[in-house]
Amino acid sequence: DQQVKQNSPSLSVQEGRISILNCDYTNSMFDYFLWYKKYPAEGPTFLISISSIKDKNEDGRFTVFLNKSAKHLSLHIVPSQPGDSAVYFCAAYSGAGSYQLTFGKGTKLSVIP
């Protein structure tokens, strides 16, 4: 069973508008969440993270929101730029010192100029 779910395989957004990527999880032990961005022919690169003790974390154009009661998190990109076109993975750790990072299947974002 999939513990981290990204139900939208793809998303297209106009340049300058907001991109919202969603992620749901089922494991209540997850307490730290990360977003990674992946370009073709490269490894995933870390984008932003959030601890379960927070409900929001911002870094420039990127904001992650966490709704623990709904077991849902979202990544907002404002404004979207063509260089943001990539596959975005949601991932989660369960507990401090956890060795396993569980990934979602990814959402491919296309930002249209």
Added chain:
Amino acid sequence: EAQVTQNPRYLITVTGKKLTVTCSQNMNHEYMSWYRQDPGLGLRQIYYSMNVEVTDKGDVPEGYKVSRKEKRNFPLILESPSPNQTSLYFCASRDRGNQPQHFGDGTRLSIL
């Protein structure tokens, strides 16, 4: 420059011919992992290592071996590769705690 280096980047081989994919990191990280990425399945963990000589199975360990004799290196070994191991493989390392993983650029394996 902090990096995770995998070799080879691409390999086409045949069923049953043993192969090793090397992984090296220069950040003195304790934790290292191997993942495979398949269409529609995302990233799945194969094996991970908490430190030298300490390794454990991830979600999809069948058909793979690893070793961690030195802190910086974490090779992935396919003793008898099969076509279902055709995939894109990533090595990653991270520091202690809930730290982000740093990924290599990937190794694309095709097993005929």
